[in-house]
Amino acid sequence: MTISKKEIAPLHALITISLESSDYQEKVDTVLGNYRKTANIPGFRKGQVPLGLIKKQYGQAVLVDEINKILQAEIGKYIEDEKLSLLGNPLPKEREDFDWKAETLQFDFEIGLAPEIAPALKTKKAITNYKITASDKSIDEQVVRLQEQYGSLHSKDTVEEGDEVTGLITAEEPKIENTATIALKTIKSKASAKKFIGAKVGEVVKVKTKGLFEKDFELARVLGISNEEAEGLAIEVEFSISEINRREPAALDQAFFDKLFGEGAVDSVEVMKEKIKADSEVQFAQQADQKFMNDITEAIIAETKFDLPAEFLTRWIQFGGEKELTEDEAKAEYERSEKGIRYQLIEAELIKTHNLQVSFDELKDYAGSYIRSQMAQFGRMNPSDQEVDQITASIMQNQEEVRRLSTQVMNEKLLDLFKKEGKVKEKAISFEDFIKEAYA
Numbered sequence: 001m002t003i004s005k006k007e008i009a010p011l012h013a014l015i016t017i018s019l020e021s022s023d024y025q026e027k028v029d030t031v032l033g034n035y036r037k038t039a040n041i042p043g044f045r046k047g048q049v050p051l052g053l054i055k056k057q058y059g060q061a062v063l064v065d066e067i068n069k070i071l072q073a074e075i076g077k078y079i080e081d082e083k084l085s086l087l088g089n090p091l092p093k094e095r096e097d098f099d100w101k102a103e104t105l106q107f108d109f110e111i112g113l114a115p116e117i118a119p120a121l122k123t124k125k126a127i128t129n130y131k132i133t134a135s136d137k138s139i140d141e142q143v144v145r146l147q148e149q150y151g152s153l154h155s156k157d158t159v160e161e162g163d164e165v166t167g168l169i170t171a172e173e174p175k176i177e178n179t180a181t182i183a184l185k186t187i188k189s190k191a192s193a194k195k196f197i198g199a200k201v202g203e204v205v206k207v208k209t210k211g212l213f214e215k216d217f218e219l220a221r222v223l224g225i226s227n228e229e230a231e232g233l234a235i236e237v238e239f240s241i242s243e244i245n246r247r248e249p250a251a252l253d254q255a256f257f258d259k260l261f262g263e264g265a266v267d268s269v270e271v272m273k274e275k276i277k278a279d280s281e282v283q284f285a286q287q288a289d290q291k292f293m294n295d296i297t298e299a300i301i302a303e304t305k306f307d308l309p310a311e312f313l314t315r316w317i318q319f320g321g322e323k324e325l326t327e328d329e330a331k332a333e334y335e336r337s338e339k340g341i342r343y344q345l346i347e348a349e350l351i352k353t354h355n356l357q358v359s360f361d362e363l364k365d366y367a368g369s370y371i372r373s374q375m376a377q378f379g380r381m382n383p384s385d386q387e388v389d390q391i392t393a394s395i396m397q398n399q400e401e402v403r404r405l406s407t408q409v410m411n412e413k414l415l416d417l418f419k420k421e422g423k424v425k426e427k428a429i430s431f432e433d434f435i436k437e438a439y440a
Contacts, residue, residue, distance in 0.1 A: 164184070
């Protein structure tokens with residue numbers, strides 16, 4: 001057996017494996033001998049089938065199977081021994097005139113090699129790291145939302161301003177039939193909101209979907225359709241009222257504070273607002289970090305120059321998947337994937353160079369913090385350590401969740417690296433201004 005490597009183009013090579021019969025024949029004969037012992041062929045007793053007949057029926061398939069096993073093992077060993085860093089997987093090069101009876105069998109595999117790169121952490125332009133503060137207005141709005149969330153509902157017969165209506169929403173084209181609750185104050189169209197005023201249980205109100213809500217996702221929720229289907233939808237729907245309720249906000253008293261934050265943790269509106277401010281700014285920091293991460297990775301990708309074996313990767317995309325693509329499909333998929341491939345290589349180099357690793361304890365602590373933040377979003381501001389530990393233990397037994405959280409922890413480490421080593425400028429800003437500036 002011989003193995004050699006020849007460069008086809010920069011970062012694109014051909015591995016050739018040549019096999020003699022002595023490399024595989026003994027294994028083929030052993031498998032065929034085992035087949036003979038167990039073969040059940042009419043006219044022959046079990047174990048007495050002539051070996052020639054076994055070879056005629058199964059010889060070619062066994063030969064191909066055993067050679068494939070040898071090739072996979074040897075090419076993997078060669079890549080490891082030569083310390084080759086590949087992009088994609090080795091791609092077999094087929095030959096139409098291949099002769100399985102030849103004395104020497106030669107197999108070619110195309111490979112794409114990963115380039116050497118030096119990530120440009122110090123980008124030419126400084127990347128903004130936003131420090132978002134919670135405004136008094138946003139804190140007051142959060143207090144109102146919490147009062148409503150923990151308030152009480154009172155049934156009514158007639159709709160008035162500020163009420164909530166529940167009912168069946170229907171339309172013929174497209175076909176819509178969904179039961180939903182709408183708070184009148186969320187309706188953007190004043191004309192549509194006015195149609196509900198004075199309506200009673202059992203009555204039908206007709207409204208137009210265009211401009212009904214501020215955002216399409218609110219319309220999607222109410223109609224029970226996807227965000228894509230709701231985008232730009234302009235039809236008339238019928239709302240058959242089944243319930244009318246007035247939501248009375250919870251009083252700002254000690255019972256309310258204890259329900260939200262735990263007994264005795266908050267004893268006044270002022271302390272409540274301070275806690276809401278702190279919790280809100282933790283959430284804002286996550287959005288700011290995501291914006292920073294997006295911006296700096298875009299800049300690093302743009303400024304870290306290196307070549308890719310584009311021809312090989314396109315062929316690998318075309319032939320390496322479960323479904324073979326056309327040449328045009330493969331080229332289009334490569335163009336869509338190129339930026340992601342570049343960042344994966346940059347990320348891998350940064351993790352290697354800076355020895356970034358995720359320990360079990362880090363993963364467990366991160367899971368606990370994640371659980372607390374998720375619970376806080378639903379008003380559970382002060383869950384017990386025992387409750388959080390139980391949920392964390394359950395998550396740590398789920399391998400898919402562990403992989404997802406491991407990726408998030410590594411992203412946190414990369415974020416810290418970018419902030420420490422990158423070219424960064426700080427900017428204090430309110431959340432409202434952040435939204436306007438960052439996503440204008």
